Amino acid sequence: MHRVVVLAVSEVIGYDLNIPPQVFASAEQDGKPLYDVRLCGVDDRPIRVSYGYSAQLAHGPEVLAEADTVIVPGTRVAGPRQDGTLPPELAAALARIPAHARIMSICTGAFVLAAAGILDGRRATTHWAHAERFRQLYPRVELDENVLFVDDRDVLTSAGLAAGVDLCLHVIRSDHGSAVANQAARYCVVPPWRDGGQSQFIDRPLPEPDDGSTAATRAWALERLADPLGLEDLARHARMSVRTFSRRFRAETGLSARAWLNQQRVLHARHLLETTNLPVDRVAAESGLGTAASLRQHLNAAIGVSPLAYRRTFSRS
Incomplete structure (x- = not known):
């Protein structure tokens, strides 16, 4: 099976963290799962999750070396979010990702990819509320906050929060076709495709x-x-x-x-x-x-x- 590894960076956004395992685990063909989804942190310690709880993840960063796809959910980590720097332990975790792996982010997870230089010269998106700060920190990234997700071949980014569902379904659709993606969407009780972009949710x-x-x-x-x-x-x-x-x-x-x-x-x-x-x-x-x-x-x-x-x-x- 295609192995998806979700890298939780403390303080991780709990909603974002749970999107990939739920959506990808819902993708089946002939009753057989198509993805093996694993969650890991940058080390073996419990991960702090937004809004008052922590979680002990089943895997450490070593599982990243076995990934076909790596997903970084939204995070409040200080360096990438505040000054554009990458903490050494986070850089070490990202260095474990194989060269062939597809890399994705949900919401403010794009700050981590940008701090690592992964998004330099690429189109990307993040939560519209953080777009201005993102541009200040990462001027070499071609940011578009008006879309739900950006597919730039082997690097994909999604807009805020629930747009992570749109991105995961898009990846399933690209990997296995609309029928499988639609089935996963039905199981998750979400639309298989949402019209428009993130701009419709910006306050107006x-x-x-x-x-x-x-x-x-x-x-x-x-x-x-x-x-x-x-x-x-x-x-x-x-x-x-x-x-x-x-x-x-x-x-x-x-x-x-x-x-x-x-x-x-x-x-x-x-x-x-x-x-x-x-x-x-x-x-x-x-x-x-x-x-x-x-x-x-x-x-x-x-x-x-x-x-x-x-x-x-x-x-x-």
Whole structure:
């Protein structure tokens, strides 16, 4: 099995610490677990956990040497969070990670990766509330606090707290396809994919109460992705002016209506490529992306592969 090691750095955020073992342990195929998840600290002592308790983890840092994926949950550790330095015992633990291992962070765990130089020259994200401090400490990292997670090949980072669930499900989906990821999401009673980015959770004035919601229109649009829907069509269905609808839509999803539609069409195209033998041009038409060339362009922009390469990798048909 693929071995996932969660490195808890004191004081670790308890919610973040428990996301990877729960989500990855829920990923199964034919009744067999796909991941072996282990938790460790930088030493063998009990780890301090946020909000008043400590935990004795089953493993010490030596297990990092056996990892295929290493995840650093959110932490309040002083050096990486306050002055950009890396404590010697933490640096020693990180040095145990094999060169081939995939490295991930949840929330403020990105501060640890940045302090270790792992994020230099890469795109990354962290909790939006700590973005300004992160930029001050780590100017060589290309930070984007408006997304739920960033997949930069072998290094992946997630935004605050629950975005760690989104990242873990994304990794399962990348490793084993949508069916396995969706099954894990159902077991965890969470959505397999959340629309928009972290920006929708940043504090902002509430919409006017008479603006209504765009949720019903989003559900309506998901049933009609193959149709040539435009902003005017969506606003008309929501019984709003285009201006009001656009403002409300962005407040609720963090995206423009056009960007959201493109995202949903790419997701649907991926589903069709995985689960059917439809020709690529038919997949493009049924997902609302028009032509095979358009599908190729959108899929390459989203995940960096062509439709045929994606189907070869993830097809379950």
